[in-house]
Structures are given as C-alpha cells and as structure tokens.
Amino acid sequence: MRRRPTIEDIISSLLIDEGFYEISRNNGSMEVDSQLILSDGKVEIAVNILSEDSCNSRSMVHETLIETLKLQNKYDGVILAVPRRYSKIIDESVLVKYGVGLIIYDMMGAEEIIPPRLNNNRKEKVEDTRKNTQNTPINEIALLRSEVSRITRILEEMEARLDRLEREQRILASRISELEKTKPSIIGEERISQVVKSKASTYSSEEALPSYLRDNPWVDILSKRA
C-alpha cells in the first residue's frame, strides 16, 4: 500500500526539484519538531519544520526561530518551514534581515517564500555547480542522487497504481468464480422447481388452492430454497 507523504517528504521534494538531495532527516529532535539536512554537493542547507501543534505555542515558535538561527554557523543556509495556515505568525522582513529562508507548506505541497541567504553566495555556487556538473565527480553524484530521488518517486506512484490494479483484478476474479459456482446450481434449482411445480399440479389444481397461494411469486422463490 502506498503510504501518505509526510510533511518532510513534501518539503524535501520541493528542494530536490531544485537539485538538492537529502542527507539526513531528524524527526522530533530535541529542539524542533523535525529537521531536514539537504545538499546539492556544494552547499548544505538545514530546514527546521514547525508543526501545526507547535504553532499554537508562542514559546515553541520562538525557540524554533532561535534554533534555526544557531544553525547558520553550521550550515551554508537555513530555512524555516511553517504550515500555510500559520504563515502570518512569522514576520517575513525579520527572516530576510537575518538571512533565514521561509517555506510554507500544507498537505497539498510546499512553496518557497523566501530563499535562504547562503554563507558563500549559495546561488552563485549553485550556478557554478550546475555548470560544472559534468566536470566534477561530486556534482555528478549529486545529480545522480537527485535523479534517483525523482525515479524513486515515479516508482512509488507506479507501485500504487499496480496495487490498485491488482486489487481490482482480484475482485473481478472472485466475482467470476462466484458466478461460475452459482451457474450450475441455478440450472439445478430450475430443474428442482420444475419438479416441484409438476408435483403441485398433481396434488391440486390451481383453482382448488386458497387465494393467498394462487399466483403467489413466493411459491416459486421459496421452492428454490436448498
């Protein structure tokens, strides 16, 4: 069965589309709800994800912001991911000022609102990386990894489709076998009912029967009970 994509999957796929690949995923770490570390082979970025529950707590929001800022020392870029419903609780100008990127997400997808400020001119580096992918083995690996991620996603979709088809095929097969089973017995029941009917006519003529028995469809239905 295909599993439902998690919030991490949704955010990760946005950055994978930009040429990044996932290095690690940390669900429910000490300070934040979950954290993604991605790389494009040249730079590493960290994404701290605020869950909907955490957005109800001001202290959790503040704590996550501080933790995200702290990560700037460790990674080339940092991004804060916030649920779409709670995007208003974040002042975008403050994030721009401190170079923190912003992604908003919901179950339908994720959107990059503010790109993170890279410590070493991330954008240029990314461009350089893209230009030089064929020249450097690291870039090659990065590209391959991102390609693998894309193919994996396609495979998952195919797998889900296959599951669905197999399920439908099983239902159809069981229906056919049920029909095949009942067909001979239907023929048998018809024969029995004919016998019963012929006996009824020998027992008594239709006119002699009480009114509630005459032309009663139940006689036919019940005489097929077996």
Added chain:
Amino acid sequence: MSEEYKRSHVFGIDYGTSDFKYGPITIGEVPEVTENRGYFTEKNSIMSRVMGVSRDIVVGKELPLFLESREDVAERLVYPMRNGIVERNDAKAWQVTKELTRYALENFAPSDPDFRGFYVVASLAVVAPRYMYEQLFDIFGELNTERMLVRAATIIPQPLAVAIAHKIPTCVVVESGHGNTQVCPISMYPIRNAVLALNRGGSAANILTSEILKDTGYGDLAKEEKLVRRVKEQIGLLPRRLEEAIDFARRNPDKVKREIRIEGTRIKIDLGDESWTRFLIGEYVFNPGHEIFQSYFKRGMPRPSDVKIGDTYFYGMTDMAEAIIQAVEKCSIELQPHLYSKIILSGGNFNWNTPRGLEGVAVTSDEKIRIMLKEKGIENIQATVAREPTYSVWRGCIVYGYAVPYDFKWRWERMEGWLNYA
C-alpha cells in the same frame, strides 16, 4: 416422506401477543383464533370437578368457563407474551405456550393411520431472540412423545409471513400491534440487521384517548380500557397535516363534531367544542414528538419510552416515517428505492378511515405515510394497508410450508429450513 405429503399437511401457527392463530392448510382462507393465554387451574375447584379436568393448565376457547371470581385469578391467568417475547426463565409462560401448541395440533390431527405428523410453520415476532426459537423447537419435539404430531417444524418472522401473504417479495413490512411496532425490510428474506422496533402501538393511542375523555368531562369512563379502545376506534381521526386539520376543525366545528353511543348502555359521548382533539389520536400514533403533545406529557401522561426487551431496543418517540427511513437506510443503496416503493402497513393500529365530509383533512394510514416520507425527501413511495391483517401471518406460514422443499434442512446461521423430528 414426499413433497406431496408435506403440502397436504402444512400447519400454520401465529404466536401473536394477544391472539393465537392456528390451522392446517386444509382449513382454507381463515384460521382458528383463540387468545394467547392460559389458566392454571385449581384442581379442587367445582368447575374442574364438573368438567373432569385433570390438566394443570386450560387454554383455548373453553378457558372462560374455568375463570373464577377469585382475587388470585390475575396470578392464575397467564398471558405468556409481552411485545411478542416470552421471557427466557418464565416457566409458566412457556407452559402456556406448550399447552396452546398442543391444543392447536391435537384439534386438527387426523385419526387416519397414514398420518405421520404435521409440517408445522410457526411465526414469531421479528425481534424474538434465539432462545425462543430453541424453546419452541424443544416444545415441538416434546409434543411427539405420546403421538407423532410434528413431523418437521420451522419458524419464520411475522413480517416475512405478512410479505408472503401479500405476494410481495421485496418490501418494507410495518407491523403495528397493541404494544409495539416493528419495521422490517424484506428482500426475498428479512434483512435482520435493518429491523427497527418502536415501543408504541395501539395502546399509546388508547392512553391519549383516555386523557381526551378526562379533559372533556368523561373521567369516569376513561378508566374502562375496553371502552376507551372503542371510543378511539369510533372517534379517532388521522390528520393529513395536524395544524391544518385543527384549523379546519375550529372553522367547521359541525363537520368534525360526532356523538357516539356505546351499544347496550345509556352512555353517549360528545366531545363538543373539543372535537378537534379527534385528530390528535391518529397523529399520536404516527408522530408523538409533535409539540402539541407536550402539554399532555407535562400533565402526567406517560411518554413512550425507549426500552430494551430481550436483545432489542424499542424506541419510544421516533416518528413512523423516520423509523421506516432508518430501517431502509441500513439496507444497500441499490435496494432502497425498491423498498420505498412497497411499504405494507399491517396491524390494527393502521386502521384509520376518512369519514365523509372530511376528505382532504383526515387520511388513511398509507396516505399519511406517503405524506410524511415525502416531507422527508423520499419520492416514489407506494404504501398499502394490509388486507385482513389478523390472518395474514397465518396465511404466510401456510404458503411458506407449502413452498419450501421438505428436504431443505434447518440451518441456524440462516434461520430457515425444516427441523425434522421423524
């Protein structure tokens, strides 16, 4: 044993709460009817000595001869069923049931040496629990000790018998008796999961009639249950729409006014200016939740309550159309339109007429159900009031016994077939 023997020896028994109906296929259109009750005799009593009765219980048509004017008659006279159910541990009730069954079978058992027992089709309320089936099968077996009375037996639910007697294979049977109402969708066989029961029947309308009599100055008569029932039957009206009917009655008091006389007495009843209350009686059967009845409840009239009897919940205040909808909606969606298109209303509680001059204001039960269901958004409804409801269950039993092959064995998981005693 052959199919032919079975068909000529089918015996139907309808275990109704108040009446016990029985008879073989050869009896024709109408079964024998006796009250579902038994009297535990005192062997020293004069009547017992005179009649030479050695039995502990007397049942059937001769029972009234044994009733004595004693204070303990209430204890001795046992009505075994309540709402169609005999309590599991009520030994006296089961004794009465056994004696009635014996009485019915012995009355018709031929002395013919070729007689090898009846094929008995018994009918119980659809809400009857499994232990009732088990006990009844045991009784049939026990009756064979002296003489083979029951060759094979089966038990079917009463609504199924009604559907069979009315020759309709897919329908909803609404069976409303004295104490309760059962709504049972049927598609070739009862859809047991969809059955719904109401703790409301003709007796509820009797209670309201009694209150109306009190309010109109006939408080002394309101205590007589049988009289109240007769008054209900003669003055009760079923309104198309209650508000419109009351409005009509207030504008045309002469059209609604009616004086009734109680036969054999000097009693006359006339509701006078309160004749509009005639419409309340019918409405109460179908929709006790109407706000107009609140004033009666506030003054102490008992509200039909939800009760659990056996394994079944009987709802008190659910209106009749809602009960039908709830039952039908438990069935498959594909089946639902077919069920709404054949609704059989069975039982004395659906016996409402439209007097001349009140056409369009007072309606019959089938029309009322159609209107109520339509108001709830159900279209293409066809409701019919059962003909001769007293006998339809027994007739259904006879058809069932006649048609089901003699070699179709009883299966508990399906609750159908013949349990063979031979």
